[in-house]
Amino acid sequence: MNDRLIRYGEDRALEHVAYVLGRTPTRIVRLLLPVHRVEVEATVTEGRPYALIDRFLEHGIAQGRLRSVAELADFLFLDPNLVDRAIRFLTAIGHVQEAGGVLSLTELGYRSVRDDKRYERVERDRRALYFDGFGSRPLSRQYYGSGRVTFLSLADHHDRFAPVLSFESFTPKALTDLARDPKRDHYNLPGRVDDLRMLHVEQVLLPAYIVRTLGPERDRYVAYTQIGEEDDAEITALYGSTPEVASLLELGENASEGGLDLAYARKWLAKRGLGEFEPKRRADGTWQLVLPATAFGRAGGENGLSVFKVGSFIVLGSDLIHVWCPDEKLRTDVLLKRMDAFVSQRSRVGASDVEALLSRLTRQLQLGPIDLPGLRHMAANAGLHGLAAQLSEF
The missing domain is CATH 1.10.10 (Arc Repressor Mutant, subunit A)
Structure with missing residues (x-):
């Protein structure tokens, strides 16, 4: 499995927290967050943009009272064969009907003209919907079909990302509430849904960095996911304050010295030929490593540190060390x-x-x-x- 589940590293997320959000990061964990994947079946009506000719033809039938292919072609100065093919398509999707050689719009066709959307009804539409694993709250459309988001199964393992399992069952009422929500399209459920049935529920996992920052308990956690390189406000709101996630950020610190395993940090620095330098704890409780210019890219060990670490962070497990150079x-x-x-x-x-x-x-x-x-x-x-x-x- 690809070690880089999120295309950017933890240090990029930490830099965003510190220098864009203006907050002080204190720890970071790499987690696989629980998500309920709910497979459903329904009759759905989805609205899509009209093709130009289809819009004119339906307006011609609805408002111009044009009742045949010949009348439509003559009025719109279009080739009759082109109009005939378009009318056959609109008939197939349930917009146009013919009786005794007279064309008219169906209820779906009239609704499409009224809303300027080409509604299409799909019988037995199957799709997966995603809800957070703790409160059964729906995830928005940005987590669907983008090619950016990877949901892992429980059988997948990853050395650097720890799975957070939820023992909360999916709440079926959440699906009913979503179907009634006027904003359901935001959550990947179309504008009209009939005969909605839940077929299958499974738990999947969403990769995320969760950063703890200094500040009030209520909003001290910030999430970063595959959606982009900025903080993921939606996942932060859904998962940031859950005890299951918060405890993982606090647990490791109890075994370290003020938020840092100092013995491990010394070994890490010595391996890079920087054993004479040591992190110092700052007044706010965070740790900083101050190095001279010669410590960057120098010979010995593994060639010191990259100059790109200046102003950024060393991540040791979940612990953080801010790197600085006065030069x-x-x-x-x-x-x-x-x-x-x-x-x-x-x-x-x-x-x-x-x-x-x-x-x-x-x-x-x-x-x-x-x-x-x-x-x-x-x-x-x-x-x-x-x-x-x-x-x-x-």
């Missing part, structure tokens, strides 16, 4: 390298994307405000002519 020149080099990597690795990037990252990195590296012209000038002076040229396009 402003090194931090400036890090800014330019990260901006160069961001711009060069994307085929299409807009000025707003570059400005957003620049704003975040200047806070992260404590370099003060820098605008795009200023960054372009810095890139040119540093010999990063490709970056300077790309920035000149904004």
Whole structure:
């Protein structure tokens, strides 16, 4: 199984917490969150955009009182064969009916004209619906069919993500409530649902990073999932405050020294040739490792730390160490390298994307405000002519 269930690493999530949300991360866990996968069957009516010719034909029948293929073709200046094929299609989906050679709209056809949506009724439609594993609350449409979200079965195992199992059974009333919800389309259930039946329920697992931050107990947890690189507000709301998730963030700390297994951290640093340095606990209870510029990419062990760790975090299990370097020149080099990597690795990037990252990195590296012209000038002076040229396009 792919080790990277979420396409970005924990450090990216932690940087977002710290420098976009403006909160202080204290721990992170990699979890597989429980989700009820409910297979249902129903007669559904879904609305889709009209094809242009279909809209004109149905309006012609409903409002122009045109009652034959010939009349429609003549009025709309269309080829009769084209109109005939379109009418056959609209008849097949239940919009048009013919009696004695006279065309008329069905109830479904009239409703489509009224709402300007091409409604289609599907008998015995089968689909899976997703509900959170603790409260049977529905997940929104963004978790369906995007190709981004991976739901794992209980039989799947992953070394770095710990499964959180729920012993709460799915509540059938949640399905009934969803079918009656006027906003059900937001949760992947169409605008009209008849004869809804539940066929099968199973528990599946959703990969997520859960970050604990300093702050009130009520909103101290933040979730990151495969949906994107920003915090997942929906999963945070559904799972962030559940005791089953919160306890996993608190449990490990009880066995460590103030939120850090200091002995393990020392071994980890020594393996990288950094044994003479040690993390220090800050006033807010978090840990920081302050290193000179020579400690980054140096020889020995596993070549020290990457310069991209400056202002970011070392993740040891669930423990966090913030990495810092007082050398402003090194931090400036890090800014330019990260901006160069961001711009060069994307085929299409807009000025707003570059400005957003620049704003975040200047806070992260404590370099003060820098605008795009200023960054372009810095890139040119540093010999990063490709970056300077790309920035000149904004």
